[in-house]
Amino acid sequence: MSNYALPTTNYSLATSDALFTRAKHHIPGGVNSPVRAFRAVGGHPVFMQSAKGAWLTDVDGNRYLDFINSWGPMILGHAPEVVLQAVQAAIQNSLSFGAPTQREVEMAELIKQMVPSIEKVRLVNSGTEATMSAIRVARGYTGRSKILKFEGCYHGHGDSFLIAAGSGALTLGTPDSPGVTAGVAQDTLTVPYNNLPALEQALAANEGQVAALILEPVVGNMGLVAPQEGYLPALRDLCTRYGIVLIFDEVMTGFRLARGGAQELYGIRPDMTTLGKIIGGGMPVGAYGGRQDIMDNVAPAGKVYQAGTLSGNPIATAAGIAQLTYLQQHPELYDELNRITTRIADGTRQICQELGLNYTVNQVGSMFSVFFTSQPVTDLESAKTSDTEAFGRYFRAMLHRGIYLAPAQYEALFVSTAMTDDLVDLYLTACRESMREAHG
Numbered sequence: 001m002s003n004y005a006l007p008t009t010n011y012s013l014a015t016s017d018a019l020f021t022r023a024k025h026h027i028p029g030g031v032n033s034p035v036r037a038f039r040a041v042g043g044h045p046v047f048m049q050s051a052k053g054a055w056l057t058d059v060d061g062n063r064y065l066d067f068i069n070s071w072g073p074m075i076l077g078h079a080p081e082v083v084l085q086a087v088q089a090a091i092q093n094s095l096s097f098g099a100p101t102q103r104e105v106e107m108a109e110l111i112k113q114m115v116p117s118i119e120k121v122r123l124v125n126s127g128t129e130a131t132m133s134a135i136r137v138a139r140g141y142t143g144r145s146k147i148l149k150f151e152g153c154y155h156g157h158g159d160s161f162l163i164a165a166g167s168g169a170l171t172l173g174t175p176d177s178p179g180v181t182a183g184v185a186q187d188t189l190t191v192p193y194n195n196l197p198a199l200e201q202a203l204a205a206n207e208g209q210v211a212a213l214i215l216e217p218v219v220g221n222m223g224l225v226a227p228q229e230g231y232l233p234a235l236r237d238l239c240t241r242y243g244i245v246l247i248f249d250e251v252m253t254g255f256r257l258a259r260g261g262a263q264e265l266y267g268i269r270p271d272m273t274t275l276g277k278i279i280g281g282g283m284p285v286g287a288y289g290g291r292q293d294i295m296d297n298v299a300p301a302g303k304v305y306q307a308g309t310l311s312g313n314p315i316a317t318a319a320g321i322a323q324l325t326y327l328q329q330h331p332e333l334y335d336e337l338n339r340i341t342t343r344i345a346d347g348t349r350q351i352c353q354e355l356g357l358n359y360t361v362n363q364v365g366s367m368f369s370v371f372f373t374s375q376p377v378t379d380l381e382s383a384k385t386s387d388t389e390a391f392g393r394y395f396r397a398m399l400h401r402g403i404y405l406a407p408a409q410y411e412a413l414f415v416s417t418a419m420t421d422d423l424v425d426l427y428l429t430a431c432r433e434s435m436r437e438a439h440g
């Protein structure tokens with residue numbers, strides 16, 4: 001605990017604030033991805049300087065215990081030696097060729113070993129590219145137009161996925177974002193997560209029209225929400241029955257909930273899988289893959305076009321192979337991640353109870369969320385019963401104690417292998433004080 005500098009006294013964000021003021025003149029909202037702005041919690045974003053292991057250091061020299069871990073990729077903590085060394089070795093040989101390399105073959109072999117439902121795989125540069133490409137392939141393969149997604153699931157910023165929750169599967173989707181056309185929205189059906197009757201109704205009403213059903217098998221993007229018992233097997237059966245391509249979007253859960261992701265944890269074989277985040281070890285990488293008969297529709301093997309100047313980039317694959325190989329060779333780390341995250345979740349639950357706050361803490365493996373509501377959270381509607389004002393106060397209180405949480409209620413938190421029991425104790429101390437302060 002000696003290395004823990006509580007930044008409560010003399011806590012200054014002067015350099016961050018100055019950078020944010022400059023950034024706002026040049027970058028929309030001052031950030032290159034909206035989740036980084038602190039709009040949901042108040043205050044200004046913290047600009048980071050460096051990180052090692054479980055700790056972040058900002059541009060003002062404050063240190064934070066990190067529960068974002070770059071929104072998932074840093075499962076081994078920040079700047080792990082195995083990944084840094086692989087990148088350092090790779091950069092000597094040029095940063096890009098635009099021609100095939102050995103590492104792309106090795107990366108494909110590694111992904112297939114770890115995620116056996118993937119028979120062929122294509123590398124891209126982000127999770128968004130992976131999901132956009134996957135539904136194009138599913139449409140090309142089935143000759144159908146519609147896709148079905150679940151309210152509160154996030155699949156990147158592709159037009160088809162930015163469709164308002166709550167519109168119901170039987171009515172037409174309406175765009176969530178200006179710039180998404182009504183035409184595109186019409187082809188996206190949405191139903192509530194963990195609700196089989198709603199799904200069955202939507203599929204029956206659209207028989208022969210749905211190309212793909214895409215979901216986060218464990219949802220991280222409305223806060224952490226687990227699939228109910230029997231839900232994923234039922235989805236698998238429905239997709240088989242209706243000839244629909246089942247796509248597991250494991251951009252967040254892949255290589256995190258198990259070496260083979262949520263599909264390994266729950267024993268379900270999807271037709272296609274999308275990957276991102278951990279797969280690049282912190283570099284911009286995504287991937288989509290699945291059944292060979294589906295993937296062979298992708299150009300140049302087939303007619304569904306998808307391409308990328310920097311796809312399979314030699315530095316990105318060096319980082320990805322290093323991180324994935326480490327995970328593959330250390331299966332025991334998943335048990336340890338689970339143990340330590342369970343301690344965090346149980347400890348948080350207990351603190352809330354002591355303070356008379358009956359909050360819901362959801363956890364699966366190394367992902368968790370503290371929902372500021374006493375209702376069980378199983379879908380978007382129940383997640384939205386959370387007291388986001390109180391969450392904002394809690395977030396700021398934690399930040400001032402050197403705990404860096406996601407700056408929004410509806411996000412999952414991520415634990416890395418750099419988390420130790422001593423650090424959990426620090427977190428729990430800060431949690432107790434901050435919960436008190438937020439409800440004072």
Ligand SMILES: *Cc1c(COP(=O)(O)O)cnc(C)c1O
Nearest residue numbers: 126127128154155156251252276
């Ligand atoms: C982060 C995320 C994406 C988008 O990935 P980007 O790399 O941000 O484009 C897609 N799906 C899920 C489940 C994600 O968590």
